[in-house]
Amino acid sequence: MKTIKASGIGKPIDRIEGRLKVTGMAKYATEFPVENKVYAQAVNSTIAKGEIVSIDTSEAEKAAGVLAVLTHKNAEKLKAFEEEMPELGTTTIAPVLQSNKVHYYGEYVGLVVAETFEQATYAAKLVKVKYKEETPDIHLDKSRAKAYKPTESSDFSRGDMDAGMAAADQTLEATYNTPIEHHHPMELHAVIASWNNGKVLAYTSQQMVDNSTIVISDTFQIPKKDVRVVAAFVGGGFGSKLNTDRHVILALMASKKLGKPVQLTVTRNQMFTNTGMRQHNEQNMRIGAKKDGTLTALSHETLSHTSTFQEYQEPCGNVSKMLYKVPNNLIKHRLIPLNFQTPCSMRAPGEATGSFALESAMDEMAWKLKMDPIDFRIKNDTQIDLSEERPFSSRLLIECLRIGAEKFGWKERKMEPRTNTNGNWLIGYGVSAASREAPYKKTSSKVIISLEEGKAIATIQMDATDIGTGSYTIIAQTASEYLGIPTEDVTVELGDSNYPVTPGSGGSWGAASYCNGARAACENAIAELKRKKNIPEGEEIALADLLKQNDLTKFEAEGTAEPSEEFEKYSVFSFGANFSEVWVDKDTGMSRIKRMVNVGSAGKILNPKTAYGQIIGGLTMGVGMALTEQTKIEPNFGNFITRSFADYHAPVNLDMANVEVIFLPEEDKIANKMGVKGIGELGITSVAASIANAIFNATGKRMRDLPITPEKLIMAKLEPGVES
Amino acid sequence: MTEMEVWNNKRELGNLSEDERKIFDQLGLNESSRRKFLKGISATSLSVWAATYFPPEVFASAAAALPDNPIKLVNEVKVNLRINESVKSLNLDSRTTLLDALRERLALTGTKKGCDHGQCGACTVLVDGKRKLSCLTLAASCEGKEITTIEGLAENGELHAIQKAFLEHDGFQCGYCTPGQICSSVALLEEAKRGEASYVTDDLREITKDLTLSEEEIRERMSGNICRCGAYNNIVQAFKEVHSSDDEMPTWEFATPEQMENAKSS
Amino acid sequence: MRPFTYTGAKNKEQALQSYSPTSHYLGGGTNLLDLMKEDVERPDQLIEVASLDYKKIFQNDKGGLTIGGMLSNSETANHPEVRKNYPLLSMSMLSAATAQIRNMATNGGNLLQRTRCPYFFEASMPCNKREPGSGCGAIKGMNSLHAIFGYSDSCIAVHPSDMCVGLAALGATVEVQKPDGSTRIIAFDDFHRLPGSQPEKDTNLMPGELITAIHLERPEFSEHYYYLKIRERSSYAFALISVAAGLQLKGGEITKAGLAMGGVAHKPWKFKEVEKFLVGKKPDESIFEAAAELAMKDAKPFEGNTYKVEMGKKAIVRALSQAYARKS
Numbered sequence A: 001m002k003t004i005k006a007s008g009i010g011k012p013i014d015r016i017e018g019r020l021k022v023t024g025m026a027k028y029a030t031e032f033p034v035e036n037k038v039y040a041q042a043v044n045s046t047i048a049k050g051e052i053v054s055i056d057t058s059e060a061e062k063a064a065g066v067l068a069v070l071t072h073k074n075a076e077k078l079k080a081f082e083e084e085m086p087e088l089g090t091t092t093i094a095p096v097l098q099s100n101k102v103h104y105y106g107e108y109v110g111l112v113v114a115e116t117f118e119q120a121t122y123a124a125k126l127v128k129v130k131y132k133e134e135t136p137d138i139h140l141d142k143s144r145a146k147a148y149k150p151t152e153s154s155d156f157s158r159g160d161m162d163a164g165m166a167a168a169d170q171t172l173e174a175t176y177n178t179p180i181e182h183h184h185p186m187e188l189h190a191v192i193a194s195w196n197n198g199k200v201l202a203y204t205s206q207q208m209v210d211n212s213t214i215v216i217s218d219t220f221q222i223p224k225k226d227v228r229v230v231a232a233f234v235g236g237g238f239g240s241k242l243n244t245d246r247h248v249i250l251a252l253m254a255s256k257k258l259g260k261p262v263q264l265t266v267t268r269n270q271m272f273t274n275t276g277m278r279q280h281n282e283q284n285m286r287i288g289a290k291k292d293g294t295l296t297a298l299s300h301e302t303l304s305h306t307s308t309f310q311e312y313q314e315p316c317g318n319v320s321k322m323l324y325k326v327p328n329n330l331i332k333h334r335l336i337p338l339n340f341q342t343p344c345s346m347r348a349p350g351e352a353t354g355s356f357a358l359e360s361a362m363d364e365m366a367w368k369l370k371m372d373p374i375d376f377r378i379k380n381d382t383q384i385d386l387s388e389e390r391p392f393s394s395r396l397l398i399e400c401l402r403i404g405a406e407k408f409g410w411k412e413r414k415m416e417p418r419t420n421t422n423g424n425w426l427i428g429y430g431v432s433a434a435s436r437e438a439p440y441k442k443t444s445s446k447v448i449i450s451l452e453e454g455k456a457i458a459t460i461q462m463d464a465t466d467i468g469t470g471s472y473t474i475i476a477q478t479a480s481e482y483l484g485i486p487t488e489d490v491t492v493e494l495g496d497s498n499y500p501v502t503p504g505s506g507g508s509w510g511a512a513s514y515c516n517g518a519r520a521a522c523e524n525a526i527a528e529l530k531r532k533k534n535i536p537e538g539e540e541i542a543l544a545d546l547l548k549q550n551d552l553t554k555f556e557a558e559g560t561a562e563p564s565e566e567f568e569k570y571s572v573f574s575f576g577a578n579f580s581e582v583w584v585d586k587d588t589g590m591s592r593i594k595r596m597v598n599v600g601s602a603g604k605i606l607n608p609k610t611a612y613g614q615i616i617g618g619l620t621m622g623v624g625m626a627l628t629e630q631t632k633i634e635p636n637f638g639n640f641i642t643r644s645f646a647d648y649h650a651p652v653n654l655d656m657a658n659v660e661v662i663f664l665p666e667e668d669k670i671a672n673k674m675g676v677k678g679i680g681e682l683g684i685t686s687v688a689a690s691i692a693n694a695i696f697n698a699t700g701k702r703m704r705d706l707p708i709t710p711e712k713l714i715m716a717k718l719e720p721g722v723e724s
Numbered sequence B: 001m002t003e004m005e006v007w008n009n010k011r012e013l014g015n016l017s018e019d020e021r022k023i024f025d026q027l028g029l030n031e032s033s034r035r036k037f038l039k040g041i042s043a044t045s046l047s048v049w050a051a052t053y054f055p056p057e058v059f060a061s062a063a064a065a066l067p068d069n070p071i072k073l074v075n076e077v078k079v080n081l082r083i084n085e086s087v088k089s090l091n092l093d094s095r096t097t098l099l100d101a102l103r104e105r106l107a108l109t110g111t112k113k114g115c116d117h118g119q120c121g122a123c124t125v126l127v128d129g130k131r132k133l134s135c136l137t138l139a140a141s142c143e144g145k146e147i148t149t150i151e152g153l154a155e156n157g158e159l160h161a162i163q164k165a166f167l168e169h170d171g172f173q174c175g176y177c178t179p180g181q182i183c184s185s186v187a188l189l190e191e192a193k194r195g196e197a198s199y200v201t202d203d204l205r206e207i208t209k210d211l212t213l214s215e216e217e218i219r220e221r222m223s224g225n226i227c228r229c230g231a232y233n234n235i236v237q238a239f240k241e242v243h244s245s246d247d248e249m250p251t252w253e254f255a256t257p258e259q260m261e262n263a264k265s266s
Numbered sequence C: 001m002r003p004f005t006y007t008g009a010k011n012k013e014q015a016l017q018s019y020s021p022t023s024h025y026l027g028g029g030t031n032l033l034d035l036m037k038e039d040v041e042r043p044d045q046l047i048e049v050a051s052l053d054y055k056k057i058f059q060n061d062k063g064g065l066t067i068g069g070m071l072s073n074s075e076t077a078n079h080p081e082v083r084k085n086y087p088l089l090s091m092s093m094l095s096a097a098t099a100q101i102r103n104m105a106t107n108g109g110n111l112l113q114r115t116r117c118p119y120f121f122e123a124s125m126p127c128n129k130r131e132p133g134s135g136c137g138a139i140k141g142m143n144s145l146h147a148i149f150g151y152s153d154s155c156i157a158v159h160p161s162d163m164c165v166g167l168a169a170l171g172a173t174v175e176v177q178k179p180d181g182s183t184r185i186i187a188f189d190d191f192h193r194l195p196g197s198q199p200e201k202d203t204n205l206m207p208g209e210l211i212t213a214i215h216l217e218r219p220e221f222s223e224h225y226y227y228l229k230i231r232e233r234s235s236y237a238f239a240l241i242s243v244a245a246g247l248q249l250k251g252g253e254i255t256k257a258g259l260a261m262g263g264v265a266h267k268p269w270k271f272k273e274v275e276k277f278l279v280g281k282k283p284d285e286s287i288f289e290a291a292a293e294l295a296m297k298d299a300k301p302f303e304g305n306t307y308k309v310e311m312g313k314k315a316i317v318r319a320l321s322q323a324y325a326r327k328s
């Protein structure tokens, strides 16, 4: 089937939709030309817990251009949760304005709709809400007694932790904190919602289109087939657009009421309270090891918070049950309901935060053992996933570490902190290991092939999204590969719920699922065309000829791919290693990343250019996690004092440095037929640890609370045993 | 004719209006690939993709005439906005920012709203050749100024060198910060020519024109455009290619069989 | 934003005449429009003054330099006269915000930018500066970004401008046009004020006064200068602490020193005593350390910002060392 192969999979081609993006023509949610649209602005609660006593909307209603004001008093009844503290999933309903109760600061309490954006935003300020305030629970520390074991428990144990600790020559117990973080994709969450004769059309910025239709249909109790969701381009998501949040429902309610399309954009300030977050995790680690570095015990206990009405748990401890060979192992996770919004998945949920704790603790232990941290990790490598008692489909972690060490020049690292300096700079090297589950989910697609001037051209359709991940491009490459036509002759149409169903973009399953889905449709098309003409399966024939032999100018086929039974017998993960060189100013405490090396073993790389993008993106967010990002809680009122993009420090260009990425040649055919594994989240995993470890190596200060800001570094004490 | 019939007609005949032709120019599609493209687009996707490419009033590199806002406004101001070399006269609410005028009144949605408070750079446009934030600029204050947006950078279907370099170096992922990054880069080329300094410039007293910016200089000067996808390294390389003909490309590699062999667990 | 009328002033007279107590002059808009969107500033009229013809930079009759009030921060920082003779000012200005914002921000507007105290921005929080009498949320709340010098019971906010720290170290005066058409000159040290019992007032400017120029003193720190800015990311962030340091040296001795700190008080904090202390000393690390101790001796931090004392000392030593180390 390789008759013509201009650019199939594996080639670093430019993004096929790139031209639209560099000319400003790619259309994001609120950019579709919808006639007669009006503008909405949401109103947020200004207390963290209590009840609305009264809402005065009269002034807002009188303001110029205002068409409607929605509050819990006049909002239509929506589907309500059937149980208490339901788990938050990506198809969870999103009822809003259903009662006078306030559960967190910033909860939606109203919506103003007006003719123009200026009118709506102004009038929203005129809505006057009176509350009866109650004392909110906002402190993880003060509410420890309320910690509970989540319904879907992620607790795990093997062996005997105490015995393992007792058998150790060297032990470590340390607590690591990761703060509340926010995804903050550059495109604000937004929607143009039309409710027309019972039919819904929503142009909205979502990662999972099909799930979005489910949320809308379930919340409004209308048939799913009457809901169409379009997300042709998504300006970043990082997990925050997995869920269909309440603004989508608000806009639809308003559209239904007014009979006009309603545009609603969540403001950057509202994105702190209304579109999820990564919660604060307090992770307690205990490690025991023999003198020679053999691990005897490892426990990872996490305390974090969920909202008071929904449960979300970030599985921080998962990484500690599978990454190393340790006979005695304990994983626990407890949640405290606090008066904040429900957290949700943020890039590499579990791994990004969990690996910070684990890989910092491993570094601490290596230092205690006076062992090289790479040797220490290699010593405890395992080819068996001990938590599932099954082999990894493929695990090249040792290769990642060794090849990375070579590239990075790890040899030059000084074991003793504070011994590598340059003027006012303290220089440190850090390493960490990374692992990220590589799931793969059932995915369908459709291929439409036609003959144009004797040439075969193809269109692939699926409801997949491209949130910057390169989906458009790798799907086109896949179709090119399996149809044997140049990528230029493939059109890819995504992000529309009218197309065949995919799992959407999340959890690093996108690339593997989408491409295998596209492959299945292409293979079906070819097989069927051959079958009709009794052409043997193995025979090579150009697609155009195949159409001609069939006397067809157009042909359509669908296909679905899903994990094999074989898949279930293995643990399927991507692995990686991060190396960082960090320079810390000895006086100001400001850190600069000087260079990073990332090695990834993530199956077949479909397009190294877009894969590289995913990796550097992950690294950048990892740098933010390590050095700059945090959302702080106001201790008396329970709002986020970090309330704008000027307060929440996402990394800027100068925060980044040279990055070298090495992909290991790996085709994991157990993972899926194409041998593709996820890479979008591997990039961020354990980055923060490699930086914190480098900062220890530079300064002799062990930074266990992220982010590592100048004020923290200046006040931190040297770790016992480090010479000043 | 219904929208669908118009579309099908176009598909068959490749009959394009002037504005549509411009779209294709921007997309870099020539005559035959145009027809192929039109065929390649399916009927079901019409409303999504046609909307993306086709409503003539949407494609407004030449700020096409949109129906004027019929809504009664308080504090209405009349402004002649000169955008991408064509003048558009608008009646606006005095509160309207340049950003909202572009996006909501002129359908020039290439300029993005990432924060609306001057904190991200997504809304960067060129005002009289200088990069500025359209979210903190009142449209009313733009009378008589020359505004260039992302839609106005390509000429006759030929992308600006910076646009090309972004494509080639993969200087973006989701694409949302991209128009701002590109406008910022275009302005930075000129700032370097004029010899402007930055905070990381070693000696401010040394004034030279036609600077060749170091990587650190580029990073500092591009720090006003946040890319949450983290495409910074590729953005720097894209800029360098145009600025200093540095042809360094993204630095990935595949491990060799030899490396793999040496690294095997013994 | 609340509704307002827009007046594009053609000249100074029109600007001054259009003024009413509920109006605001509009410079680059980078602070004002932000605060209007937050509903913190609520003018009913904006008088655009950024286009007025106060955009020149010229030698003044006192041997110093006069800088137009409506000139942009980037044009000012990059002006050859400023770069050559007042590099400390350039450096402080270039450390601020981003190229885009500096292209928009005017010199006049920069002097009047308001605090970044998060309580001030959040209409639902108590804040005496925003709403006199409502209380200060920061004193018993989150005060890691707040003052360690010169604050009062009613407000502990800091002034956010970098340029103003540079100006404080250099010495300057501000020229304003009074509504009656006359001119007033304000010493830079008297321009910004401490919060006292009226934190709503950031400066001693009277209603309707229009800033048209900044006059700089004769250049003295053109060779030994440094502006150090410590922040939570490497660029595009306000200072936790910043230090403007200028030294004049003759025969291995300090003959004049300019030293001011940002991020620590309601106004740029000028260390006059330390400036005097340094004169006549031979510059070395121990003198700089003594200067830092002296500078920070009266600092009174809050629970959340004790780090500022230690950071402040280190920053002073560092800024002075860097200024000294510059090869002339």
Ligand SMILES: Cc1cc2nc3c(=O)[nH]c(=O)nc-3n(C[C@H](O)[C@H](O)[C@H](O)COP(=O)(O)OP(=O)(O)OC[C@H]3O[C@@H](n4cnc5c(N)ncnc54)[C@H](O)[C@@H]3O)c2cc1C
Pocket: A646, B117, B118, B119, C024, C025, C026, C027, C028, C029, C030, C031, C032, C033, C034, C049, C069, C070, C073, C095, C096, C097, C098, C101, C104, C105, C106, C107, C108, C109, C110, C111, C112, C113, C160, C161, C162, C163, C209, C210, C211, C212, C236, C237, C238, C239
């Ligand atoms: C995201 C962000 C980051 C920033 N980072 C920094 C930073 O790191 N360091 C820093 O120093 N600054 C920073 N700034 C602030 C920026 O420097 C100021 O906003 C800018 O200098 C204000 O100037 P402007 O001309 O835009 O003022 P405007 O916003 O137009 O006006 C500010 C005030 O001054 C008044 N005014 C304006 N001109 C005059 C005049 N001529 N006479 C009398 N009154 C006048 C206005 O009425 C208003 O009250 C940042 C700003 C933003 C938005």
Ligand code: SF4
Pocket: C115, C117, C118, C119, C120, C126, C127, C128, C129, C130, C135, C136, C137, C138, C139, C146, C154, C155, C156, C157, C199
């Ligand atoms: S410190 Fe000043 S600005 Fe901040 S809350 Fe208190 S009064 Fe308001």
Ligand code: FES
Pocket: B112, B113, B114, B115, B116, B117, B118, B119, B120, B121, B122, B123, B124, B133, B134, B135, B136
């Ligand atoms: S939208 Fe203007 S800076 Fe963010």
Ligand code: FES
Pocket: A186, A235, A236, A468, B171, B172, B173, B174, B175, B176, B177, B178, B226, B227, B228, B229, B230, B231
């Ligand atoms: S490309 Fe997504 S934010 Fe920059």
